[in-house]
Amino acid sequence: MRKLFLILFFVILLVYIIFFPHQLQKELVVNPSWVVETTAAEGGTDDHPVPFNFDSRFGYFSASGRVLFSDDVVYRAAVSSELFINYSSVSEQLVLQNPEGDIIGTIDSDGYPFFIGERLFVIAPDRMTVTEYDYEGFPLLHISPGAAVTSMDAGSEHLILGMLNGDVSLYTDSPDPVYTYYSTDSRYSVSYACALTDDGSRFAAVTGLYPQQLVCFEFRNDEYIPVFRMNMSEVYRRNLLLDYSDDGRLLYLETPGGLDVYSTATFLKQEIETAGEIRKAVFPGEKTMSFILSSLEDSSQLRLYRSDLGTIADLYFPSGDIYFYLAEGCFYVGIDGRILRYDIIEG
């Protein structure tokens, strides 16, 4: 009887081990793959050109390391994977060009073009209007929010604007907001940061001074409702980094020592310490590797994080004009006109 019990126990254990094995974390390895000088453009086309944009040079390269197009930045350049606008300091017409350099449209404006994701916006010099354009230069959406825009984010179909008067307005395809948060709890009403998930189901903002608050909203039962509010311990009078991970599961907020990362389900916080000033933070999602690029005194640091936000490795680069781009299975780092590809290998 006892023997039978033991046999049964081991059979059950074996079945459990086979069907419900313990997931061991895979080891992530980062391998340098190639390096190219962006000044030496070979020309040609590619199905998936990767954009790069330094302060003084921009263009496109292929995943195999061939520089397809490269040009000097006239004053500033707005660059996406499908088009670029290289504009002068006094331009009254913005010229839209594809990655081969062909002109595909124009926009009559003295504003400043930029991309959020692949969406093209132009903001007026006085920040009183924001206009979205299609890739031929036709206006899609023109918004005059009534106060100077201090912060902005966009998802696939939503757009969020933070204003100097403290209002934070959410838009879809109409110039009238679908929702506006009026910050009234502080002595001074100003919006310092705002962020939006790609599907528009969540947004967050940092507003007000004395107190300064982080407020988070979710779309539930056909309306946006506040789900989290916190008085900030450190007060900022400038824009600060606030963003969602690509999958919307994490919200990260700049702090004096690095970043606070919140779960959007529980709002439990995890603190990440960084060295130097953060230049870029990339959080694809809960299950993937994340990146923070910081400027140190005499170098730049790229810190790689596991999905549990533990540090994997630090990569150091000379200080200078730096660029970072995350792609499927790899990432690119650019330093002073030179681009390096690193492959991410799961071991």
Add this chain to the structure above:
Amino acid sequence: MKKHTLLFVLSAVLLFAQQLYAFNWPVDDPLVVSTFGGDKWGSYASGLEVYAENAEIRPCDDGEVIFYENSDRPGTLPGRIGHFVVVEHERKLRTLYAGIEPAEDISEMTGVTASDILGELGGISKSARLHLHFAVIDSEFGQYVNPLLLLNSIVDNASPEIRSIRLLNEAGFTSVDKNAVIKAGKTEIQAEIFDPGMSDDYFTLMAPYKIQLFHNGEEIFYLNFESLRYDAGSALIQSREDMKYDDFYRGDGYVSLGEISLVPGDSRFEILVSDYSENETGRTFQLTVIE
């Protein structure tokens, strides 16, 4: 009626406030090159543009720095727009200084006095010639206020100009000359009006402060550039009647002074234009209106 009373009260408050609460100019020896209400690429100018030889920018009055932008850190608006600083003063008046390079210690500045230096002209303004964009916001009422109403007065001896006048009716445009003849009916009066600026060395087309149109002695149009508010996505100059940009600026240098139904006979028109220093220009024209 209520609106007129409100505007009267607002004007009285602003004029009274100016006596008690005159702001200092943010730069020494300012040269105004663009005025409030001017034509700014499809919208009204919400502030002044000021050129100065001395690059130091000071707050117009004591206040609290509530916002500044001084680098291209993440979270800063894309596009690398000229950096700016916003100070809130008493009575919820905010002053905005754009196109400047904020002082290195701006992050430590909280309360500021009129003698502090906020920064210098420059930053990464898109303009080829460095200038300060200066705006005054009444955050209590959500309005942009003409800064000239609150700043100490400066010398301006140049009178506004009325370069030309034209009439628009069903038949098209008619230029106004000594013997102008026009058919009766609805007619829009348009004029090319500008303020040439405050210096002989720097000619610029600026908006005047007040425009009036009289028909046979009766005022039929009045506009002054006192305050600006945004409503339903449109910028509105708040005068006796709120006026949309597109209803005023005609896109070819002309402004619309409204419509009138002309009846046969003689019609006498007078346009009066003044700037904030009360330099005034008038022009009278006579029309013969036929059936």
